Amino acid sequence: xxxxxxxCELKDLRELLEIAKRTFIDAFEKDxxxxxxxxxxxxxxxxxxxxxxILNPNSHFYFAFLDGVLVGYFKLxxxxxxxEQFKETTIELERIYVxxxxxxxxxxxxxxxxxxxIASNKNASFLWLGVWEENEAAIRFYERYGFExxxxxxxxxxxxxxxxxxxxxxxx
Numbered sequence: 389x390x391x392x393x394x395x396c397e398l399k400d401l402r403e404l405l406e407i408a409k410r411t412f413i414d415a416f417e418k419d420x421x422x423x424x425x426x427x428x429x430x431x432x433x434x435x436x437x438x439x440x441x442i443l444n445p446n447s448h449f450y451f452a453f454l455d456g457v458l459v460g461y462f463k464l465x466x467x468x469x470x471x472e473q474f475k476e477t478t479i480e481l482e483r484i485y486v487x488x489x490x491x492x493x494x495x496x497x498x499x500x501x502x503x504x505x506i507a508s509n510k511n512a513s514f515l516w517l518g519v520w521e522e523n524e525a526a527i528r529f530y531e532r533y534g535f536e537x538x539x540x541x542x543x544x545x546x547x548x549x550x551x552x553x554x555x556x557x558x559x560x
Contacts, residue, residue, distance in 0.1 A: 404442065405438055408438065414487075419522065424547055459486060522550075535555040
């Protein structure tokens, strides 16, 4: 299986918006209050918000293609674009999503390995991410590849306060 990455540019905004919304809805809509979910989706995945993020020089979106078909994407944050700040040089994996029809095929694993390679090449001390404490499958996935819980932080889906576990992978 050959995954091809393409760094997103402003001209990719529409396509990014579509896959970002689709994958987030598929992953979390069923587990959240519909009203709160709609509020969050309208804010976090608006064209204005994604445009702001894609234009931030410290945020990097990548599309993932399998045999020429868009199957997923991820977003990395550096420096002040990260949702938490640390003394060391770190990189945040803010989003990594694979379309439902391509899950359970090793795509997520390959994307994670690409993320680790990118973070290592940037000489980050560690790669970190936030994962919803109730997303047990995702937690097990990251732990399988060496990520360990080191903290927590709260965030809101609409008015619903939720808790993320912060996981990190120390890089050589």
